[in-house]
Amino acid sequence: MREPVCDRQVREAQHRLDDLTHRVGLLAEQQPLVGETMQELSTALQELRVAADELQQQNEELAETRELVEEERRRYQELFDDAPDGYLVTDAEGTIQQANGVAASLLGVRRDFLVGKPFVVFVAREAQRAFGAYMARLHNGHPERVAEWQTTVQPRGGPSYPITLTTGRIRNRKGRLIGLRWMLRDSTERVRSEVARRQWEAQLQHTQRLESLGVLAGGIAHDFNNLLMGVLCSAELALLRLPQDAPARADVEQIVAATHRAAGLTGQMLAYSGRGTFQVQPILLSTLIREMEPLIRAALPKTCALEFDLGESLPAIEADATQLRQVLMNLVVNAGEAVGDAAGSIAVRVGVRECDRAYLAGGVLGNEIPEGPHVSLEVADTGCGMSGETQARMFEPFFTTKFTGRGLGLAAVLGIVRGHHGTILVTSEPGRGTRIEVLFPPTTQPAMAPQVPAPAPPAWRGEGTILVVDDEASIRAGASQVLEHAGFTVLTAADGHEAVAVFREHAETVRAVLLDLTMPNMDGATTARALRQIRPDVRVILSSGYTAEEATRQFTERDLAGFLQKPYALKALLAAVRGAMEPANR
Known part of the structure; x- marks a missing residue:
């Protein structure tokens, strides 16, 4: 290290004083006054030496401090340059003064191109007004501390995307705002995850609401069946006691018939709650639909064209044939009512669909079934379609858009599909028709023909x-x-x-x-x-x-x-x- 100029000058003066002291010392013996003067000069010289040593020590400490500051500056620059997030330093008005490589990459330009550019020019047009308002809040002292917020940037040569900005203020000794520090983080995945989380929460709330309604519907159906039991017993006993030509017999028979219809409604409520009667066996869905074709055609208006695409060599599903018939008839009848009196068409399709988690997530019960191949039953119509509000409530019991509807058909469909460990996906827009797809897990078991109900037993009498x-x-x-x-x-x-x-x-x-x-x-x-x-x-x-x-x-x-x-x-x-x-x- 070079000797400081002031130290050299002190030492040269010291040497000259030493030489002078030696020469004058010879005279001190002859002239006492000169000796006293030289003694004072010697004392002053010692003090000067002490001062020189202290100054040397201070210079060394200052050099060490300068090296530490330089090391910290280099370390900060390395952290700034190599940080995994984008960093910018701007003046108080937002003009970029310093940027790291990640920031340049996020904004789609070279690093040296950023310096001197206003940050706002890289903000997407639709977000610039909000960005300007936020800058004004920063100048007004709000928020008081480091703030995190979302905006959208428009990089050069690429699509816009969301980023998270963390902003801090730079102030001088008088507290005046002289600059801003910005941390930029790509929040595309974060926004996507947040959207997915909200969709999942909405789906969960919807499922919980449907399950709660299912418990309520099942309880109502049970209690209502008890009441119907008393009515049916009394009416059938009255029929046993009435002669065949009794005038009241027809009225009692109507009571019995109405009771059975009411029991059918409670059966739909039990189906919605997932407590329907199931006699499960391996069934080919396409075979069952072919057997139902005459019934399906009879349930639709003449102006409605019916198309079938039932596939070939499809796997069987473990299902209850009666419940599947109810699902198909409810979907087809709803589709026919959506088409109405105008000319239209309904397509019934059966196939196999490979379903991943993203596809299943769009279903009403998508989170409850595993990924993989599923047998698909699709009913699509060219009718009036549904709004988003209607779709959100279409499976709720007692919800209906029909003047004479009871709101149990689709509720029963949902319960049956849930009981068969499947799911339902709905696609619909007002004026553009509706597509409802029901997915069932396949089975490797060979299909069986649906069982035919046994004939009623003959009259019998007992004892005991x-x-x-x-x-x-x-x-x-x-x-x-x-x-x-x-x-x-x-x-x-x-x-x-x-x-x-x-x-x-x-x-x-x-x-x-x-x-x-x-x-x-x-x-x-x-x-x-x-x-x-x-x-x-x-x-x-x-x-x-x-x-x-x-x-x-x-x-x-x-x-x-x-x-x-x-x-x-x-x-x-x-x-x-x-x-x-x-x-x-x-």
Whole structure:
């Protein structure tokens, strides 16, 4: 390191003083006054030496500090240049003074091109007004601290895209704003993730709302089936007692028919709730649709053209044929009503679709089924189409846009598809028709022909004692009268505790128990266990407003001798009792 000029001058002066001291010292012996003067000069010289040493030390410390500052500056520049995010430094008006490579890359220009350019020229046109307003807020002191916000940039030679800006102020010693620091981060993926999250939350809320409505619909259907049971029993008993030529017979038959129609509605509500009756077997969807073609054509207006594209060599699906027929008929009838009296067309297509998570996410139940190939049932029409508001509510029970509609058709479709572990995708625009696609998971099992319902059993009479347990007095009375009319002695109980007491007293004579599932205090499952403790071979016929699949979950196959879903007809009651007593007739 070169010796500072001031140090050299001090040392040269010191040498001259030393020489002078030596020469004058010779005179000091002869002239005392000169000696005293030289002593003072020597003291001053020592002080000068001390000052020179201190100055040397300060110079060395200053040099070290200068090196540290330079090292920190280099380190900052390296961090600035090599940072994974874009960094800009601008003056208070937003003119770029410094930029790193990432910032240049984000803005689509060379790094040296940025210096001297206003930052706002790289902001997309549609975002410049908001950018200017934000700059004004920065000058006005808002927000007070480092702020993060979104804008859209327009790089040179590329499409615009969203970025996240983090802005900090640079102030001088007097607190005046003299510049701004900007951190730029590509937020395309962040925005995409945020949109996906909001869509997922909306889908989740929609699914939860549908599930809540499903629970409500299932509960209503169960309670309504109990009420219908009393009406149906009374009406069918009245038919048994009325002569064939009685004037009131036609009215009673209308009551019976209306009760069965009401039971059909509750069946749709149970289907929506996912508690419908399912007799699952491997089925070829295309074969089932071909068998239904005459019925489908009869359900549509003559002005509506019907097209089928049922594919070939398709895999089977595990499904209930009756429920699939209901799905298809509801979709086709809705499509016909959308077309209306005007000329239009409906296309029914069956095929195989390879579904990834992105495709399934567009479905009503898309998050509940796995990716992979699915059998696709598509019903497309050229009708009036639907608005977004209608599509958002189309599967809700009791929601309808028809004057005479009940709002249960599509709700039942959703419940059936949910029960079959599938999903539904809807594409529609007002005036441009509707396309509804139902996806079912395929099976490798060979298809079976749909089962034909067994013929009704012939009239039958029995003997012995039957215990009827139900908390509804009208159901107890109706079932008792039917069984007594068929030759049985009937005991009744209004709840599980009473049933156990009555059965314990008559355990030797009771041949079968007709047991309701849902009762206060002691439900059917608990009651059945208590009865088996008294007599293990007791024959229990379970009845419920829910379906067999839902109602028998707490029982094994050996626990029950039969099941009746309310409301049941008198013939069904007698058939169940006969099946319990004569297993060969089940």
